[in-house]
Amino acid sequence: MTLPSPNELKTKQSDISSYVGKLLRDHFGKGPGSVYVSISDPFVTIYVKGFLSATERVLYSENHEKTLKKTRDFVMDKIGDEISAYIEEVTEISIEELYYDWSLENQSGMFLGVGSLSAEDSQDTFPGKDTVHDEVILMSEQVEKRPERIRSWKINSRTLIVLREGILVEIEKQLIKDGHREILRKSKDKIEKHMLNVKNISSQIESEVEDYFIDWNFNKDQSYTVLILKPNE
Structure with a gap:
């Protein structure tokens, strides 16, 4: 895949952010307060913040976390493929796996799309x-x-x-x-x-x-x- 220019990358990130925000709003009744997208082949991360509806807030406050997560898992089973397909359309990265997780305490969530990753793919070097x-x-x-x-x-x-x-x-x-x-x-x-x-x-x-x-x-x-x-x- 040809590396996009900084402006092209920003546009792709914005497109995915808008799409996922709307998709979550349509299925949960409330969209996230913010969506941050990072694209670095073969990875695409989508970090959502401020994502807890009024009903979910009540469930969480009443210690019904299992029910809340079960409902979210059910919805994700329905929309996971849509998210992967849209990421592929925008980034041209063929998404082979989509991971997700929630931090209810922080009212946040993460979607991780993973493309083709070989055993020989290099790693990064960073402090720590x-x-x-x-x-x-x-x-x-x-x-x-x-x-x-x-x-x-x-x-x-x-x-x-x-x-x-x-x-x-x-x-x-x-x-x-x-x-x-x-x-x-x-x-x-x-x-x-x-x-x-x-x-x-x-x-x-x-x-x-x-x-x-x-x-x-x-x-x-x-x-x-x-x-x-x-x-x-």
């Missing part, structure tokens, strides 16, 4: 990279097992992507075979986010972690973590 890997590996060891491989990319000053491969233990694989992948996904979501030491990561990468998201592809035995970094003053 070793610490990021060490903390993600430690978190993984505490929850399941040490990843067989870990890679990371800082696609811009605010977005850091970490890929873990080979993390499932045998009992998790059996739960998936027995049809319990959603229960496993929800359990891993809570535990992994609790275990990840974002404070230590922030202290080493020269940027504060403002938000972070985790999702899994159980079929491929891999997981993506996306860290949103606070702009330096």
Whole structure:
């Protein structure tokens, strides 16, 4: 794919931002307050903020988080392919996987579109990279097992992507075979986010972690973590 000019890139980001904002508004009754899009082949990230409707706010305040997330998962099953198709149309990146996650506490969410990523694709070098890997590996060891491989990319000053491969233990694989992948996904979501030491990561990468998201592809035995970094003053 030919690299777009800065103006072309900005237009593509704006188009995706507008589309996703409208799509979420049409399906949830309320769109996000803001949508930030980053494009860096083979990745496209869509970070939404201020996304919690009045009904969802009541559910969240009454500790009905499971119901809220189940409803969002149901809607995402309906619109995930639409988001991927639109990203492809605008960016010409063939999206092979779409990951998503929510931070209800921060009223935010993340969509991560991933195109063709080969085993040989290079990684980025950035300050604190070793610490990021060490903390993600430690978190993984505490929850399941040490990843067989870990890679990371800082696609811009605010977005850091970490890929873990080979993390499932045998009992998790059996739960998936027995049809319990959603229960496993929800359990891993809570535990992994609790275990990840974002404070230590922030202290080493020269940027504060403002938000972070985790999702899994159980079929491929891999997981993506996306860290949103606070702009330096």
